[in-house]
Amino acid sequence: MGNSMGLDKVPPMPGKEGEAACLRQKLEQTQADLKDYQARILQQEKLAAIGQLAAGVAHEINNPVGFITSNLHSLRKYLDKLTEYIGVQDELIGHYDNPAAQERLRAAKKALKIDFVLEDIEHLLGESIDGAQRVNRIVQGLKSFSRVSDNEVKAIDLEQCLENTLNLVWNEIKFKAKMVRDYQPLPLVPCCEQQMAQVFMNLLVNAAQAIEQQGCITLSTRYEHGWVSVAISDTGGGIAPEHLDRLFEPFFTTKEVGQGTGLGLAIVHDIIQKHGGDIKVGSTPGRGTCFTLRLPATTEGEGAHG
Numbered sequence: 001m002g003n004s005m006g007l008d009k010v011p012p013m014p015g016k017e018g019e020a021a022c023l024r025q026k027l028e029q030t031q032a033d034l035k036d037y038q039a040r041i042l043q044q045e046k047l048a049a050i051g052q053l054a055a056g057v058a059h060e061i062n063n064p065v066g067f068i069t070s071n072l073h074s075l076r077k078y079l080d081k082l083t084e085y086i087g088v089q090d091e092l093i094g095h096y097d098n099p100a101a102q103e104r105l106r107a108a109k110k111a112l113k114i115d116f117v118l119e120d121i122e123h124l125l126g127e128s129i130d131g132a133q134r135v136n137r138i139v140q141g142l143k144s145f146s147r148v149s150d151n152e153v154k155a156i157d158l159e160q161c162l163e164n165t166l167n168l169v170w171n172e173i174k175f176k177a178k179m180v181r182d183y184q185p186l187p188l189v190p191c192c193e194q195q196m197a198q199v200f201m202n203l204l205v206n207a208a209q210a211i212e213q214q215g216c217i218t219l220s221t222r223y224e225h226g227w228v229s230v231a232i233s234d235t236g237g238g239i240a241p242e243h244l245d246r247l248f249e250p251f252f253t254t255k256e257v258g259q260g261t262g263l264g265l266a267i268v269h270d271i272i273q274k275h276g277g278d279i280k281v282g283s284t285p286g287r288g289t290c291f292t293l294r295l296p297a298t299t300e301g302e303g304a305h306g
């Protein structure tokens with residue numbers, strides 16, 4: 001078709017035609033680069049839009065979850081009171097002079113399974129309080145992830161940021177991997193929290209996706225000589241050596257069409273670089289992979305913008 005007649009097959013041409021071919025090649029390359037760049041910006045904008053939506057949703061959920069939790073705690077206290085009251089009643093039934101009334105009370109208690117009901121209410125309340133706490137953690141995670149348009153650099157607790165993000169992607173991980181935490185105390189790190197959440201999210205999801213059936217994801221944090229490092233390692237399928245050099249290229253993916261865009265690690269790399277840090281990968285095919293990122297723990301050097 002038209003102008004795509006295989007430039008690489010055309011031998012170098014002398015004079016103006018050769019120059020034109022060369023220019024055309026350059027133009028095509030520039031167009032391809034521009035396309036890559038556009039796609040990356042689009043992806044970042046998409047993330048920003050999702051983040052804003054998430055912020056709104058988190059905000060709206062926060063309120064009802066707050067009063068649901070508080071009400072559940074009140075209900076538990078009331079249940080204790082009712083249980084105590086029924087206990088006193090039980091004790092006193094024997095003192096009634098009216099055997100027919102005694103019998104009616106005992107029969108009603110049995111028919112209505114009051115003992116079981118009291119026990120089960122306690123169980124149901126416990127479960128509901130757990131559930132509400134889980135929703136609360138997810139909301140906190142969404143809130144930290146959603147500060148998308150805000151590139152503000154603040155002193156961040158990276159361990160907290162990692163845990164918040166883990167809560168967000170927990171659904172993708174819980175059936176596949178056991179989590180192991182190997183945390184050491186970290187100083188606060190000047191960075192953009194939302195961008196770091198994005199980094200952790202991509203690394204965690206990749207780790208889970210690399211595990212075919214059941215495995216383990218280990219999170220470790222270290223602080224040495226002014227640098228904070230966070231490592232996320234998995235016992236997944238590993239990376240073929242010939243792919244190692246290409247991982248951070250935009251659109252490099254080994255996943256099926258529709259499964260991966262190949263932008264995750266490109267974004268990760270970009271963010272870490274903007275924070276003045278670096279990221280390394282080690283992998284053994286069949287055994288697993290470890291991504292280790294380092295960030296300077298002081299405000300000196302490059303800041304995170306953009």
Ligand SMILES: Nc1ncnc2c1ncn2[C@@H]1O[C@H](COP(=O)(O)OP(=O)(O)OP(=O)(O)O)[C@@H](O)[C@H]1O
Binds near residue numbers: 206234238252254
């Ligand atoms: N933990 C890992 N274990 C094995 N392979 C990995 C791991 N992380 C990344 N990879 C490889 O690197 C490729 C690029 O990862 P990247 O996150 O950039 O894109 P993706 O996961 O394919 O798609 P996207 O993240 O855009 O949905 C993956 O397709 C996969 O082959």
Ligand SMILES: [Mg+2]
Binds near residue numbers: 265
């Ligand atoms: Mg990915």
